[in-house]
Amino acid sequence: MSLQLKVFGKTDVGLVRPGNEDYLHLDPDNHIYAVCDGMGGHQAGEVASMTASQTIRTAFTEFGGQHLGSPALNIGRTLPPMGERLLKSIRMANRAIHNRASENPELSGMGTTVVAVAFEADIMSVCHVGDSRAYRLRERDLEPLTRDHSWIAEVQENQGLSTEEASSFVGKNVITRALGVRNNVEVDYRIVKVRTGDKFILCSDGLCGFADDDEIFDVAIKYSDDPNKLTDALVQMANDRGGSDNVTVITIEVIEVDESPLPEMEVLTLKAENDNTLAAEDTWLTKMAELQTQAEADEKKSGTGTNKLILLTIFLVFVIVAVLIIWYLPDL
Secondary structure (H helix, E strand, O other), X not given: OOEEEEEEEXXXXXXOOOOOOEEEEEEOOOXXXXXXXXXXXXXXXHHHHHHHHHHHHHHHHHHHHHHHHOHHHOOOOOOOHHHHHHHHHHHHHHHHHHHHHHHOHHHOOOEEEEEEEXXXXXXXXXXXXXXXXEEEEEOOEEEEOOOOOEHHHHHHHHHOOOHHXXXXXXXXXXXXXXXXXXXXXXXXXXXXXXXXXXXXXXXOHHHHOOOOHHHHHHHHHHOOOOHHHHHXXXXXXXXXXXXXXXXXXXXXXXXXXXXXXXXXXXXXXXXOOOHXXXXXXXXXXXXXXXXXXXXXXXXXXXXXXXXXHHHHHHHHHHXXXXXXXXXXXXXX
16 A cells, blocks of 8 residues: 655744653654643653653554554454554553653653554544644645543533633643553544545644634645645744643645545544553563663663774774884884
C-alpha cells in the first residue's frame, strides 16, 4: 500500500509558564504522531509527558511484534494491527507513569493527556485520553475527531449547554481522564478513513482552550496549502491570546494513499485493564527498562572506545611529527 504524508510539528512554552510540560511525538518511520500535555508540580508534568512518548516509542520500535501478540495484553476487540499496537502502547505508558510516580514522592499525582494517531493503508487509528484534540480538515469542513474528557464537556453533554454558556463555568479546565493518575486507564479509540488531500490537526489545550473550532478553522483554511505555515500560525494564535499555556500542534497532510475496503469505526471506549493485564504490562516495562539500560551502557562503551581511538590517533600523530623533526633537524 502506498502512503505518503507531509507532517509538521511545533511545541512552544508560551509567554507565561517557565517550562514546557507538553511533549511532541513524531515517528515517521511507523507513521505514529502524538501530542502529550503533562500536569503536576515540580516539573512532574514534563516527566509524565516525556515518559508517555518514550514508552510509546520503545513499545513500537523494540517490542512491536511480541507486544502485539502477547495473549496477556489482549484487549478483547479486533482492531487494525497498528491501532491495536498504539492502544496497547498507550496503556503501557499509563502504567509506566503511574509506577514512576508511586516510586518517587516528588512525582506523586503527575499525569498527561495524549492524543495519538497511527496510519496504515487508508485508515487512521485515533487514541485519546484527556482534553488534547484531533481534527480533520476536508475541503471546507473542520471535524472534531475527539471529545474532551473534561468536567465541562460532560456537563455540556448531560445538560445540553452551549459552548458560550459553558465558557462561564468555574473549573471548566478540570479533566476527568489522564494517563498516570490511576494504575489503569480507559482509552477512547476510533478508526477514520483518509483520502488524498485530507489534513489533520493534533493539538494540546494550549490551542483549543483559547480558540474555538471556528477560529481554528479560519486559520486552517487560510494556510491549507502549507502545513508548515499552518502549524506556525496556530501556535502564534495561541500566543496572541496571551500565551498563558504551553501549546503544541501537529499538522498532517495526506499526499498519497491507496484505497482499501476497511470501514470507519465510531468511538469505542476500551475498558481499563484488569489485574492480570497490569501484571503483564509490568513485565514488559521491566524488559523495556533493561533494554534501555543496556542501550545506555553500549552507548557509553562505544563513546569510551571512540575517545580512546581519538587519543591514540593524536598520540601517533605526535610521535610521527616528533620523528620527522628529529630526522630532518640535522639538515637545517
